[in-house]
Amino acid sequence: MTTRSFSFNGIEVAVDGPDSGYPVILCMGAGEQLTHWPEELVLGLVAHGFRVVRFDARDTGLSPRYEQLREDDFPTVFARLVAGDEVLLPYTLIDMANDIVGIMDGLNLAAAHLVGVSLGGMQAQIVAARHPERVASLTSIMSNSGNPALPPPDPEITAKLLSASAPDADDEARIEHFIAIRSGLAGSEYLRDATEWRAAAERSLARGAAPASTPRQIAASLATRDRYSMLADIMAPTLVIHGADDPVMPVASGVDTANTITDARCIVIPGMGHDVSAALAPALVALIAEHAAAASESFDPDQVRKQSNVYADQN
16 A cells, blocks of 8 residues: 655644545544554545545644643543533644644645544544535544533543553553553454554554553543534534444444434444454445445535535524
């Protein structure tokens, strides 16, 4: 796979596929780098003629770090956010969503299909709500709506996600820690074997894994309290994909997201957990490609812009 790499405003971007293909922007979850997308998924979308754009979100991979908020601060910060306090953070989910728009501007993309996983799905939702003329379709995978009435993630699993390897851990210990945390999220089907897990961990470590970015990004999502109210503004054709075995975001999270976005469609995949593996890639490629292709035929940014302006005037 030939990958062209760029940097826009410090955000590391990788592009695959034909220059003339309709762009699909892949938004990864908290703490994960652009290399966490399985090659099978990227190549599958390229085979359908799409131009695939991946990126390291701020605070991950080769993109800028925000060390103002460190591990010692996390317990206090999370407690205050959960209590509803306002907390000054290095960035919010809105900032992360704006980075996606910046990438589109940097690549001269008038519009794109957005595909987001977990926290990446949240960012994509915000872009679709705030910039409807830029989003031809939205696919939200294993994410949620931000509805405060939904059941929260399992606290034990959340604690593991927020944990870091020992400061003096060697590379092998860091690899084992990476695998131990993520393999427990995978569900009952579409599992990675030991070779795939180790390759993912080694790629992450080689590019500059930043374990503290995961809690910083989760804090950014908790601080963006009005995301739920934005979902009603989404005009893009929306597909919600969720795993029946997701231990991080209960299935109710996906169902509520689809119910909150006008005319959204929800597909629950049996055996799927909170991981995008090579085994799951063909199913996701088929769903995303069909959804994006249908949306491409009817997308008219000028008409969307007019409709969104009318809506704004009425509200």
